[in-house]
Amino acid sequence: MALVNEHFLKLPNNYLFADIAKKVNAFKVMHPKADIISLGIGDVTQPLCPAVIEAMHKAVEEMGTAEGFRGYGPEQGYEFLREAILKNDFLPRGIHLDIDEIFINDGAKSDTGNIQELIRWDNSIGVTDPIYPVYIDSNVMIGRAGVLQDGRWSNVIYMPCTAENGFIPKIPEDCHVDVIYLCYPNNPTGMVISKQELRHWVNYALKNDALIFYDAAYQAYITDPDIPHSIYEIRGARKCAIEFHSYSKTAGFTGVRCGYTIVPKDLTASTLDGQRIPLNPLWNRRQSTKFNGTNYISQRAAEAIYTPEGQQQVRQTIDYYMQNAHKMLATLRKLGFECYGGENAPYIWMHTPDGTSSWQFFEQLLYGANVVCTPGVGFGPSGEGYVRFTAFGSHEHTDEALHRIEMWNK
Numbered sequence: 001m002a003l004v005n006e007h008f009l010k011l012p013n014n015y016l017f018a019d020i021a022k023k024v025n026a027f028k029v030m031h032p033k034a035d036i037i038s039l040g041i042g043d044v045t046q047p048l049c050p051a052v053i054e055a056m057h058k059a060v061e062e063m064g065t066a067e068g069f070r071g072y073g074p075e076q077g078y079e080f081l082r083e084a085i086l087k088n089d090f091l092p093r094g095i096h097l098d099i100d101e102i103f104i105n106d107g108a109k110s111d112t113g114n115i116q117e118l119i120r121w122d123n124s125i126g127v128t129d130p131i132y133p134v135y136i137d138s139n140v141m142i143g144r145a146g147v148l149q150d151g152r153w154s155n156v157i158y159m160p161c162t163a164e165n166g167f168i169p170k171i172p173e174d175c176h177v178d179v180i181y182l183c184y185p186n187n188p189t190g191m192v193i194s195k196q197e198l199r200h201w202v203n204y205a206l207k208n209d210a211l212i213f214y215d216a217a218y219q220a221y222i223t224d225p226d227i228p229h230s231i232y233e234i235r236g237a238r239k240c241a242i243e244f245h246s247y248s249k250t251a252g253f254t255g256v257r258c259g260y261t262i263v264p265k266d267l268t269a270s271t272l273d274g275q276r277i278p279l280n281p282l283w284n285r286r287q288s289t290k291f292n293g294t295n296y297i298s299q300r301a302a303e304a305i306y307t308p309e310g311q312q313q314v315r316q317t318i319d320y321y322m323q324n325a326h327k328m329l330a331t332l333r334k335l336g337f338e339c340y341g342g343e344n345a346p347y348i349w350m351h352t353p354d355g356t357s358s359w360q361f362f363e364q365l366l367y368g369a370n371v372v373c374t375p376g377v378g379f380g381p382s383g384e385g386y387v388r389f390t391a392f393g394s395h396e397h398t399d400e401a402l403h404r405i406e407m408w409n410k
């Protein structure tokens, strides 16, 4: 008899963005003529930049010739891209990585979900709350998260990030965390972590023999020079942290699929009898067994981001989104809403007024202004009383949405 992995059955079947779509559809049925603007889902809208398109065309042409054709590539990714990453993303920040510490992925979601295969099922995990749902759900699927009670998993340690603590999680004092998920700049709050705060986490991990899984998907949006782009800017992080990068938000690659994961060679975890095991060869083994590499065309596209033209063009699109973020912050604050993020990240995290719940505010905004936001509670219990707006829309849609919110608020 084939038995199912019952851990899957514990996952709540309400998926945040499906719930939003359902409510938006219900509204549309009643108001078929309404023109709805979504500042909800975190997907980019602007096209790929010319440098990337040119590189993709070239790669496609190569694939059509006998000399240029490429079949299976290295599971770890092509050297041309890994070299470009070393030289551009790390060396200028004083971080020296070995090329074998870089693993090209098909987007950060896959690897942030898969990485938990390297650790035993009974490690405790700590997450910031609110949180990108992949971190918890991937642990639920193998039975590490325990059972769901009142919106919380019994074996997950939630570290609340709210206005009261400046959205920086407090290091747990009353319990031990083996594995900590951090994401900065943060989705959904749009907040960042300073070097000093991040140093506390690295020191905690080193002292307590914990691992940090660091999601840097939004590092390209950092404008403040004091905010770290990589956890490896902190001394000692090579011994305790794995880092995930993605070109999705950096260069509009949500449909192209490419990113990379850093697993330093100094990083080890313990066996039950205390032997130290390096994780880099384990991840290499895992990838070689279960992954056949990111496609050549996407990797050439990613390489093009590091050319001078690519850098300049990608920066232009990021600036475009950040203009939206600045306008949103200015308008929402002018209207008296309490807003966070939006300065080093394309997300604005807004406190709902007068104790309105996340879903109540979502509906008020949908019915009153025909604008869609994301209810904060969908990202975790500490997201209740907040909503998320994304800056990934066009200027026209963003301006129109803000105008409607202004009219509705009067």
Ligand SMILES: *Cc1c(COP(=O)(O)O)cnc(C)c1O
Binding pocket: 042, 106, 107, 108, 109, 110, 132, 183, 187, 215, 217, 245, 246, 247, 248, 249, 253, 254, 258, 259
């Ligand atoms: C968008 C996003 C990613 C990137 O996912 P891809 O699979 O690379 O598209 C990773 N982490 C967070 C928190 C994100 O919001």
